[in-house]
Amino acid sequence: MTDHDGMASGPDFRDDQTMQDRVLPLRGIHNFRDYGGYAARGGRLRRGVLWRSGQHCDASPEDLDVVHELGLGTVFDLRGDSERAANPCLRHQDFAGEVLFHPGETASEHGRAVHEEAARGVVTAEDARKAMLRLYEQLAYREVLVGTFRLYLKTLATRDAPSLLHCLAGKDRTGVAAAIVHSVLGVHHDDIVADYLLTNTAGDAEARIAAGARHVRSGFGRSMDDAAVRVLMGVEAAFLDRAFKSMTERHGSVEGYARDMLGLTPEMLAGLEARLVA
Template identity: 75%
Template sequence: MATSTEARVITLAGIHNFRDYGGYAARAGRLRNGVLWRSGQHSDATPEDLDVVHGLGIATVIDLRGDSERRGNPCLRHRDWSGNVLFHPGETASAEGRAVHEEMAAQVRTADDARNAMLRLYETLPFRPVLVGTYRLYMTALAERESPSLLHCLAGKDRTGLAAALVHSLLGVHHDDIVADYLLTNTAGNAEARIEAGARHVREGFGRSMDDAAVRVLMGVEAPFLDRSFATIAERHGSISAYARDVLGVTPDVLAAMERNLVEG
């Protein structure tokens, strides 16, 4: 059985969706707990939040946001933190300063509009050059470093969700567990506070005519979104492993190193 939801989620005041995505059964054993962390951005972290995060021993942070997002919302770090932040320079969203789910909001009015927009988004996520560049850095870091890492974007749900799902898939986590972990975004920590904050930002940028239900779709995740990314990868590359090898540089040697660092027998 995987680690319980209560054990893997850490509720923080200013960092949303913070959780451990290890603990699942994998091909070579079980993913280690305490080494694979994911979250939203840390620009509103409180001092107490930073103390908690620092206590986890995270040595590598992978920031999936674009350059303008980092400039507009710089993440806060603990005063004693001396790790590395990895990212590929450039924009991961087509609209400067926006998260990827926000760029899809311009034509959205209803929940159905939002779902269709998110499905279109997830067809593109695995192939956006800047995002791919940071995914490559992440895979390399997982192969080369045994220490805990943290993966994040703005809300920790789309760019981060796909990256975590790819790691799970490559390590042989069952698809049901991959989807279940992805869907934890909808309930992890203070999800309502995250949705409220996101709703304000989306409506400020795209007007107030958007239905509340549409905002909730944009600020959450649904299994068909992730399925669309995986299906598009399969259509273009045949399999997740082939995509990871050809696009992300996850050769058999890199994958074996990832398993040594992340999986316990």
């Protein structure tokens, strides 16, 4: 159901079991899940064509087999060049899709993910929360990330094969990108936030947090307390709200941001709707 503005009129797919059914329980790839299926403007997002995850450098052969069966035609890699060099993603031997990214660095700390960059100077959970809010306020305006977001929208609007969107942890850069697509397609805000927050429970969240803790502590010392690590390695609705607020203040809406910064045209939007909404 949609309202008069074309936005889905109420939250959808919100019970815990249905949300967890989106998740592929893989051994070495964290946060791998389907972000389709939500009520949208004019119908419902297709299932099995929009996938998101963390990086694949630790994928098991069994993981690669499962991912291969999805028939991915495009992989959008939101990491920076140094991240890709340090942690090259494993692919199935028969992978024939295309990996797309804008060259350069998406984090200001060479070789690090954006949440690791935010960890500098963090000791407490409150420090971490403030750092993540600062990060999200300007995340959607980083030049290299904007370049990959542009490729992401253009490709989704013109290709029919399933796609995968990922960064290192699949939560911040990936979370904002997925939320932009949800928003321009009229997914209800409550569902956008619910999908974003699924990072906190998708798959083996404790393993993901433990892996992240090693990275942030090795780079920024061991004075950071456990609660701070959990904030850095998780997501909160306030983070995404801060990103959306930044877009809205500068462009009037998330859709305005997509138009002004990512080159979303009416023709591209029609392509997105034709390929992603049933």
